[in-house]
Amino acid sequence: MVSQIQEKQAPWQRQLRDVVTNVDELLSHLNLTQEDCLIKQPFPLRVPWRFVSRMKPGDPNDPLLLQVLPTAKEWLKVPGFSQDPLAEAQSNPVPGLLHKYQGRVLLTVAGACAIHCRYCFRRHFSYQDNNPGRAGWQPCLDYIKTDSSIHEVIFSGGDPLLATDEYLAYLVDKIAEISHVTTLRIHTRLPIVIPERINKKLIKSIIRPKLKCVVVIHCNHPNELDFSVKKSLDQLAAANITLLNQSVLLKGINDSSSILKALSEKLFHYGALPYYLHLMDKVQGSAHFDVDETTAKTIWQELVAQLSGYLVPKLVKEQADALSKIPLL
Numbered sequence: 217m218v219s220q221i222q223e224k225q226a227p228w229q230r231q232l233r234d235v236v237t238n239v240d241e242l243l244s245h246l247n248l249t250q251e252d253c254l255i256k257q258p259f260p261l262r263v264p265w266r267f268v269s270r271m272k273p274g275d276p277n278d279p280l281l282l283q284v285l286p287t288a289k290e291w292l293k294v295p296g297f298s299q300d301p302l303a304e305a306q307s308n309p310v311p312g313l314l315h316k317y318q319g320r321v322l323l324t325v326a327g328a329c330a331i332h333c334r335y336c337f338r339r340h341f342s343y344q345d346n347n348p349g350r351a352g353w354q355p356c357l358d359y360i361k362t363d364s365s366i367h368e369v370i371f372s373g374g375d376p377l378l379a380t381d382e383y384l385a386y387l388v389d390k391i392a393e394i395s396h397v398t399t400l401r402i403h404t405r406l407p408i409v410i411p412e413r414i415n416k417k418l419i420k421s422i423i424r425p426k427l428k429c430v431v432v433i434h435c436n437h438p439n440e441l442d443f444s445v446k447k448s449l450d451q452l453a454a455a456n457i458t459l460l461n462q463s464v465l466l467k468g469i470n471d472s473s474s475i476l477k478a479l480s481e482k483l484f485h486y487g488a489l490p491y492y493l494h495l496m497d498k499v500q501g502s503a504h505f506d507v508d509e510t511t512a513k514t515i516w517q518e519l520v521a522q523l524s525g526y527l528v529p530k531l532v533k534e535q536a537d538a539l540s541k542i543p544l545l
């Protein structure tokens with residue numbers, strides 16, 4: 217029975233089932249030993265093999281490894297870093313829906329991710345309380361229907377593309393029925409970490425003539441982009457989907473203008489425009505990745521000097537009480 221279920225799984229679902237969750241297995245695969253790794257903790261290691269395959273064996277400072285490897289630094293309690301740095305609990309009028317910015321709402325379509333990024337601002341978010349399931353979406357849809365200022369619905373998570381094609385098609389159909397919603401935006405890291413997730417069936421499930429579809433991928437370093445990612449982005453572009461990228465500025469990973477320049481140029485050749493470069497949200501457990509505002513501005517100005525304007529992402533930070541992201545320059 218189990219093997220029958222597994223046989224029916226799509227390639228991306230098999231990739232998802234086989235993610236690495238064991239620190240020792242990851243380190244031994246990369247010919248590394250590390251003493252300050254966290255073996256057990258509430259936000260455990262989780263990384264697909266596709267992402268691991270782009271790491272450099274023997275390099276403890278590999279920028280992809282650093283994004284996923286749990287370390288003892290996460291136990292540090294640093295003033296100014298909290299469990300809910302954006303106070304999202306206050307913008308959560310209905311379970312599953314966040315309404316913070318004017319004109320758009322965010323639905324937490326899936327309560328999990330294929331990868332656990334150590335700096336994730338939702339690493340302490342209660343997905344259990346915000347994952348209504350198919351039957352539970354009606355209050356969210358009613359909320360959107362009653363506010364005609366909402367023109368854009370954002371699928372977020374977790375990673376919304378972890379939902380099945382059928383589930384996504386159901387939700388997109390419901391959203392397309394709401395007359396004032398004109399744009400569907402999907403925030404996802406799956407085209408990077410499990411590129412096989414992008415296939416014809418998925419694209420069919422998210423495209424509707426009435427809705428302009430925007431996919432915002434999340435890539436922090438040029439080494440995350442390989443031919444398999446290019447193939448997945450090509451499929452989205454061929455379906456007329458607008459492709460943007462957001463990155464988080466992370467100490468020891470991409471805090472240099474030369475790395476960010478290479479990222480912007482590679483993204484462009486892969487069909488995605490750099491959209492946002494975020495200052496990291498100050499979530500508890502991630503202080504060792506923090507880049508201060510002055511340094512961030514210097515890096516960004518160096519970037520401006522080296523790139524065409526359309527390849528420079530906006531440098532922004534989020535603030536709990538702000539009505540939009542705050543540009544730093």
Ligand code: SF4
Pocket residue numbers: 328329330331332333335336337338373374375405434
């Ligand atoms: S993919 Fe996005 S939501 Fe998921 S852990 Fe990484 S940063 Fe967080």
